[in-house]
Each structure stands twice: as structure tokens, then as C-alpha cells.
Amino acid sequence: MSSTPSSVRPRMPRHDSSRASLRLDRLGFVWPDGRRIFDELTATLTGTVGLVGPNGTGKSVLLKLAASRLAPTEGGLSAPDDVAYLPQETTLRTGDTVADLLGIAGRLDALRGVLDGGLEGDELLRALELVGDEWDLEERSIALLAEYGLPVDGPGFLTRSVGTLSGGEAMIVALAGVERAGAALTLCDEPTNNLDAVARARFYSAVERWGAGRGDRTLVVASHDVELLRRVDAIAELRPVGVRSMLAERAELRTFGASGTADAWEVYRQGLAAERESAERRVREAASHLATERRQRIEAETKLARSARSGRAAADSMPKILANARRNQAEATAGRTRTMMAGKEGAARADLDAAREELPADIAISIDLPDTCVPAGRTVLDLPLASLDLPRDAVVDQSPVGGAILHLRGPERVRVTGRNGAGKSTLLAQIADAAVVPVGWLRQRLGGGDGWEGLNDDASVLANVRSVLPGSTEAEVKARLARFHFRGARVGEAVGQLSGGERFRVALARILLADPAPQLLLLDEPTNNLDLDSVDQLVSALEGFGGALVLVTHDDEFARRVGPGTEWRVG
Numbered sequence: 001m002s003s004t005p006s007s008v009r010p011r012m013p014r015h016d017s018s019r020a021s022l023r024l025d026r027l028g029f030v031w032p033d034g035r036r037i038f039d040e041l042t043a044t045l046t047g048t049v050g051l052v053g054p055n056g057t058g059k060s061v062l063l064k065l066a067a068s069r070l071a072p073t074e075g076g077l078s079a080p081d082d083v084a085y086l087p088q089e090t091t092l093r094t095g096d097t098v099a100d101l102l103g104i105a106g107r108l109d110a111l112r113g114v115l116d117g118g119l120e121g122d123e124l125l126r127a128l129e130l131v132g133d134e135w136d137l138e139e140r141s142i143a144l145l146a147e148y149g150l151p152v153d154g155p156g157f158l159t160r161s162v163g164t165l166s167g168g169e170a171m172i173v174a175l176a177g178v179e180r181a182g183a184a185l186t187l188c189d190e191p192t193n194n195l196d197a198v199a200r201a202r203f204y205s206a207v208e209r210w211g212a213g214r215g216d217r218t219l220v221v222a223s224h225d226v227e228l229l230r231r232v233d234a235i236a237e238l239r240p241v242g243v244r245s246m247l248a249e250r251a252e253l254r255t256f257g258a259s260g261t262a263d264a265w266e267v268y269r270q271g272l273a274a275e276r277e278s279a280e281r282r283v284r285e286a287a288s289h290l291a292t293e294r295r296q297r298i299e300a301e302t303k304l305a306r307s308a309r310s311g312r313a314a315a316d317s318m319p320k321i322l323a324n325a326r327r328n329q330a331e332a333t334a335g336r337t338r339t340m341m342a343g344k345e346g347a348a349r350a351d352l353d354a355a356r357e358e359l360p361a362d363i364a365i366s367i368d369l370p371d372t373c374v375p376a377g378r379t380v381l382d383l384p385l386a387s388l389d390l391p392r393d394a395v396v397d398q399s400p401v402g403g404a405i406l407h408l409r410g411p412e413r414v415r416v417t418g419r420n421g422a423g424k425s426t427l428l429a430q431i432a433d434a435a436v437v438p439v440g441w442l443r444q445r446l447g448g449g450d451g452w453e454g455l456n457d458d459a460s461v462l463a464n465v466r467s468v469l470p471g472s473t474e475a476e477v478k479a480r481l482a483r484f485h486f487r488g489a490r491v492g493e494a495v496g497q498l499s500g501g502e503r504f505r506v507a508l509a510r511i512l513l514a515d516p517a518p519q520l521l522l523l524d525e526p527t528n529n530l531d532l533d534s535v536d537q538l539v540s541a542l543e544g545f546g547g548a549l550v551l552v553t554h555d556d557e558f559a560r561r562v563g564p565g566t567e568w569r570v571g
Helices: 059-066 098-102 105-116 121-131 137-147 155-159 167-181 197-209 264-315 320-357 424-434 461-466 474-482 488-492 500-512 532-543 556-562
Strands: 006-008 021-030 036-046 048-052 074-078 082-086 185-189 218-222 234-241 250-257 379-384 405-409 413-417 439-442 520-524 548-552 566-569
Touching: 021 059, 021 218, 036 059, 036 074, 036 218, 036 234, 048 059, 048 264, 059 082, 059 185, 059 218, 082 167, 098 105, 098 137, 098 155, 098 167, 105 121, 105 137, 137 155, 137 167, 167 185, 167 197, 234 264, 250 264, 264 320, 379 424, 413 424, 413 556, 424 439, 424 520, 424 548, 439 500, 461 474, 461 488, 461 500, 532 556, 548 556
Parallel strands: 036 250, 048 218, 048 234, 082 185, 185 218, 413 548, 413 566, 439 520, 520 548
Antiparallel strands: 006 082, 021 036, 021 074, 234 250, 379 405
16 A cells, blocks of 8 residues: 555546446456456445455455556446545555655645745645645544544644554554545455554444445445444455355355345345355255165166066076067166166256255365363463563553563463554564463564565465475375365465465464464464454364463454453553
8 A cells, every 4th residue: 555545546437326336347357377356246336335255255356456456357347536445454655654644744734834824826826725625634633543542642643654653553544544535435455453442443433424324425345343344334245156165266246235124244144144054955955855866776776686586587487589588678678777767866966966066165264273282380471571672651461561470371361452552562572482382473464564474475385384394295284274275276376476364374374283383372463364254263273272372352252252361451
């Protein structure tokens, strides 16, 4: 993302609808290597729309197409002229200020120039045109950032370098920027991933107000945040089609709207449940039909065998020519019967295969955590708070820094909480250094970094994971990668070519499959890049993990399901 989150899209065709909308007309996209993401997408998205679907189905690609960051390879789309786009990963440029990231730097400079009285002639006219009626731009921008929970200390905050912000704080500024822009079409890719509770609540309120009572603004937000998805007008789902696996060659787009007292999210979930129930019923019926056809074939074979024995016994008392004729007739009849019964059984088997193909794809990652058991009472961590590199006014576990020791004993589970920028990720780094057992650390992916820790973008998926399993054969590593939905040619793809969610799965595989196995897991916002099915799978896997766990997450529902028994509050 450029440092200015709001941008005006040129060369996009206008449409004559009075309501801002994103229209897809048989839209298709194929990467240069021939990999198809989707085709024939036709839909009109208006109001507030939650874009959902498994990782790798093309949610980010669709948003980039709408923002003119990519060009369609088939079909087309139309949108308003002004589009604000917030990608999943924010690229921060050295020297940029908060005003740059908020998207107001040029207008703010013009305003200050006018107020300072140093502009004349055409330069003054240009500045006045840029300022428009936003004479209170500075005050309103400061108020907006404060509403999102940032520690704003006056107008000087706008000139602060973005390099002094935490990743979460930078995302808040960028998000406030797209809200402030008020574009006809706003596109956000996983905007709540790194937001603390205050910022999330503020954005939820913004979504509820986004187009209320108006027809001139549309928001399309890709997200797995259920609390956010409950607040949108419609759900648009990208789902793989073609085969029942993540190897599906393309995705389809379906939309679900609110109905009666049920919000769009509830309608969507009810629809999925009904589809699965119907598909499973068809599988059961097809399996029952196949069993019936198989039983009838076996019964027919038994009757034919008995008839053949009776025929041979009777032939002994017949003239040879008559016996041969009857035998030939019986064999022909038996052949026709076998062919007919085999055909009916084959058709029933084909029906069962077809019914199974209609089952919803199993697109969740399947994680088996190491069988790591840390005995109760075993020391995992003793970390004096006085040694922590945190702000002097920070509070950990409700004790001032310098006044306590952080202990972890046995398979204890701890949740670390605090506002953005309080030092939660810093605390995890120091826990990783101080732990006395093998550590698996999933760092948070934030803008400005080089990528997931330890990943080599130029190397293949297989090479990245095999590097932490030096004693395993290539076949063994491939078998383990299949549990993370990397199969066939996909294990040979360069990590740098993968989507954000796919890269996350590689990073997760490196940690969870490492030798020696971790006895302490440090998870920093682990659900940020997981689709909803994979979040369920991660929860299930963590239920069987017998080691210690320290979790940083703003996702209250995920934390509740993981079940930490202790909370350490930072800040």
C-alpha cells in the first residue's frame, strides 16, 4: 500500500446507477503462469458487504482488481471513479508522517500555508481549492484518531514519523484514513487483524453507519472477524469449485442477504449448514442405492450359479444336441443378466461419486501438534520484570515493571492483552529469549517487514519446511505438508508467489513440524491470516497440545475457545 490509503482510481468506467456499487460482469483472472483464480464472476455489490472464503480463493485478488492494482484477464468490472483501498499489508515508507498515512498531508500543508499568510496569487488559489471547506481538518483528524484509541497528544501527532508507531497503530491510522476519505467505494482487506479492542469497536460503529440511509457509499471488506461480519448488509462468498480440495482450479462467488430477523451472516451460516445437510443426505441415499444394487447383483449371481448346476445335472439325461442348445441359451441369458446388473451397479457407484463431489470441500488445514507433554510444575519460564525492555509506565500482570517475576510452570496457558503499541510483541520476544524449553514462536506479520520469520521467498514451500526437518526425507515432508493443503506441484511453488494466508500456513508448518518439537508456543495474533474453517482447526489442534502456551490476540472469541487460565496485561 502507498502511504496514502485513499486513492482515486483512473480509467474505471462509470455506470448510471444512483447507488455506488461494484459490478462484476463475467470477471475472470489468470496469473501469468496459467493458474486460474476465478472466472465468470457476475454480481453487483452495494451497501456494506463482507467478502469471505477460504485462503487462496482470490479475495485479495478481487479487491486488487476493483482497486485497479491488477487488470482482469477476462470479462470486466465497473465502479465509481473514487475508490479508497486498504490492503492487508501496509507498506510504510521511511520519512512518512502520520498525516501522510492518513491521506491528508497535502491538504494539511495547504491549510497551514493559507493560515500562515505566506501564499499569494495562483499559489494561494490552488491552496484554497485543495482545502475546500475543511478548515477544521487538523482538529477533526486528531479527534478521529483519538476515537480509534491512539495516544494522540495534540496536533504534533500528525507530524510524527510512522516509524515510531507499532504495526497495529499504523494500521489504525491507515484505517482511519480510508474512513475519512469517504470514497464512493471503499475496499478493505482484513482491516481488523491488528486492532485492539477500542479500535475494533470504533470500526464496527463506522461499518454500521457506513451507508445507513444513503445510497452513495459502498464498503467491501474481506474479513474472518465474525463480529464485523454480523454488521454488514450482505455476505459475498468466494468458494473453490471443481474438486473437493484446495487444488480447485477456480472459485465461484455467491451472495447472501439479511432475511427477517436474521442478519446476513446468520443467513449465510444457515445456508451453508442446509447445503451440507442436503449434500450429506444425497451421499447417504446414493450409498444406500449402491448397496442395494450390489446386493441384487450378488443375489442374481447366486441364482445363475444354482441354475447352471441344475442345468448340468439335467443335461446328463438329455440328447447331446439338446443339452448343448440349452446350455448356450442359459449362458447367453446369464451374460445379459450379468451385464445388466453390473451396469446398474456401476451407475449407482457413479451416482455416489457424483454425490460425494457435491459435498462442501474440506478446506481447513489439518494440524497435528507435536505430542509434547510438559509435566505440571516443570519450569518453563522465570522472567524478572525488571529486565524487560518495556516503557517505564508499563504494567504486566497488574504489577509495575520491576516489581515481579513472570512465571510459567507446566502446561500453563496465558493470554497477553493490552492496547496497540503497549509492548505485547516485545514481551513475547523477551519470553522467547528467557524460556528454558524449546520454543515455537509465530510472530505477527505487520507492514514494513520482510515477511514471516525465517521464510525464504525465493525457495519452494518444500525447501522452506524441510530446512527445519533435517532428518526427514522429501516424501515424509510432502506427506506432512499435505495436512496444510500443499499437495502435488504446489509444494514446489516459490513462497514469494503465495497469498498471505498460504504464506501463513508455511510459517505455521515450519513451527509446528520443527525438530525438536516446541514445548512452549508463542502465538502473536495467530488468527489474522486464517480463514474461518482453519481457525476452527487450529482451536482443535491446540486442545490437544500438552505444552505451555502464551497467546497474544485481539480475538476474544478465539481466546475463549483456547481457554487461557491466566491473563498478563501490558500497558
